[in-house]
Amino acid sequence: MKKTLLGIAVLVALGFVGSLWWLSRSLDSQVASAIRVYGSEIAGVPVSLSDVRIVVADGAATLHGLVVGNPPGFKTAQALSLDEVTLKLDVGSLATDVIRIKEMSIVKPDITYEYTLGGSNLDVLQRNADRYVAGHGYGKSESREGAPGKKLVIEHVYIKNGIVNVSADMLNGKAVVVPLPDLQMTDIGKQSNGATVGEAMKNILGALTQSVTASVGTLNLGTVADGLKKGAEAATDAIRGLFK
Numbered sequence: 001m002k003k004t005l006l007g008i009a010v011l012v013a014l015g016f017v018g019s020l021w022w023l024s025r026s027l028d029s030q031v032a033s034a035i036r037v038y039g040s041e042i043a044g045v046p047v048s049l050s051d052v053r054i055v056v057a058d059g060a061a062t063l064h065g066l067v068v069g070n071p072p073g074f075k076t077a078q079a080l081s082l083d084e085v086t087l088k089l090d091v092g093s094l095a096t097d098v099i100r101i102k103e104m105s106i107v108k109p110d111i112t113y114e115y116t117l118g119g120s121n122l123d124v125l126q127r128n129a130d131r132y133v134a135g136h137g138y139g140k141s142e143s144r145e146g147a148p149g150k151k152l153v154i155e156h157v158y159i160k161n162g163i164v165n166v167s168a169d170m171l172n173g174k175a176v177v178v179p180l181p182d183l184q185m186t187d188i189g190k191q192s193n194g195a196t197v198g199e200a201m202k203n204i205l206g207a208l209t210q211s212v213t214a215s216v217g218t219l220n221l222g223t224v225a226d227g228l229k230k231g232a233e234a235a236t237d238a239i240r241g242l243f244k
Helices: 004-042 121-134 197-219 221-242
Strands: 051-055 058-071 079-088 099-109 112-114 150-158 164-169 175-180 183-188
Touching: 004 051, 004 058, 004 150, 004 197, 079 121, 112 121, 112 197, 121 197, 150 197, 164 197, 175 197, 183 197
Parallel strands: 099 150, 112 164
Antiparallel strands: 051 058, 058 079, 079 099, 079 112, 150 183, 164 175
């Protein structure tokens, strides 16, 4: 009898572990697919992702190689590159309509701020996200066919040690790198009992765009352009001097 009960207990334990493994693998592919498809739809640009790793038992998720492309009309290859994004999840919420993310941490984001007479690439991305959210109704689940119906509450978002590559026509193809101040956001979607994926992305992108714009605002691009021009002229003169 004891052996039978022990055998049942072992089978239940193995079944539980197997279920967790299957759920984790299933979530990996589902989340990766959702980010690629709906991220592109929300931002209005290509969004690529290398892979997703979700460990349900630990309530942890990691995204690798997330790249957000640039809107048409901009010369630089991409707007945003994230090597790694880590998430701490409320495991109990995964099966509910509102998924709770305890913490989202983005370390060393590589951001490109390209400015033209019509505005910056980040401004265009923000407008695209605004348009997407407006078209789906603020606070309403994105439940049309094929769209994610889950909502999110993100308790803490940390963006640390980022850099901004500033590109503008007046810089003649050169890029100026400026540091991005660390950014923290709290309680996204909490007051509305959950934000749609589009709303959450809009909020984070909006805060990021404001921070980047403020950082770029500390530069005098005209002065920087003059400095680059003088540096190039000095280098040219030095090279010419070698052949005299």
